[in-house]
Amino acid sequence: xxxxxxxxxxxxxxxxxxxxxxxxxxTIVTPGNFIAGSGVIENIAVVPNKGTKKEKEPxxxxxxxxxxxxxxxxxxxxxxxxxxxEAVELTNDGRVVRVSGTTLxxxxxxxx
Numbered sequence: 001x002x003x004x005x006x007x008x009x010x011x012x013x014x015x016x017x018x019x020x021x022x023x024x025x026x027t028i029v030t031p032g033n034f035i036a037g038s039g040v041i042e043n044i045a046v047v048p049n050k051g052t053k054k055e056k057e058p059x060x061x062x063x064x065x066x067x068x069x070x071x072x073x074x075x076x077x078x079x080x081x082x083x084x085x086e087a088v089e090l091t092n093d094g095r096v097v098r099v100s101g102t103t104l105x106x107x108x109x110x111x112x
Contacts, residue, residue: 026079026082026096027094029076029077031093032094034073037090038088038090040086041064041065041082041086042065042072043063043084044084046060046062050076059080061076061077062074063077082098086098
């Protein structure tokens with residue numbers, strides 16, 4: 001049983017580790033139209049041909065977030081590095097920051 005727990009923890013740690021810190025966050029395209037706080041991504045939709053990086057990434061991605069303090073909001077970001085079910089934080093300076101796996105990275109000494 002203990003071996004099963006170790007294997008499960010190893011798989012979870014492998015799935016949450018990101019080598020490029022830029023993948024942990026994204027800039028909100030229309031800052032000011034949201035309330036800062038933490039929540040969980042419920043759904044993601046593609047907004048076709050609205051991106052500002054036309055040659056690299058022509059689409060925007062709308063994140064539908066269930067906020068921890070109650071309520072629901074959506075924000076548009078330029079990259080598709082987020083997944084439904086991830087915990088994120090909307091910051092005052094207009095960023096969506098991934099917080100999933102933060103505890104495991106600190107546990108293994110991988111601090112920024």
